[in-house]
Amino acid sequence: MRLKPIVLFGFVVMVAGCADVSKQAPAPTQAMAEASGKGLDRLQRGHSVYLLKCGECHEAMMPDDVSKDDWHVVVPGMAWNAGISEAEEEAVLDYILAAKSR
């Protein structure tokens, strides 16, 4: 079993990659709610749907990874993929746009 250390190393890198806190979608804040004009409740709902559903098939895309315009196009398609309701879809989009830093 001379290959074992290499396999183990790969595993550790994978796990460490998943635990990278900087890659977590930010939790909604009062400041985000005020800046976006959406209620904090709504952003929190969108955030939980996002955490629950949007990492099911691929690593969840961070709000900053995709442009505002593209999020408007992508979320409806992904909502269909995720089997979420229209209300949940709108909450997810509101959350993502509010969480974008640029």
Ligand code: HEC
């Ligand atoms: C049932 C599986 C599934 C679920 C659930 C899902 N996605 Fe996806 N997603 C995909 C697949 C497959 C692709 C790549 C092909 C494509 O673009 O359709 C993708 C691609 C993407 C992309 C890249 C699109 C592009 O054009 O570059 C983004 C952003 C994205 N998903 C966001 C989300 C969000 C946000 C959610 C939660 C609402 C979500 N996904 C839920 C399957 C899923």
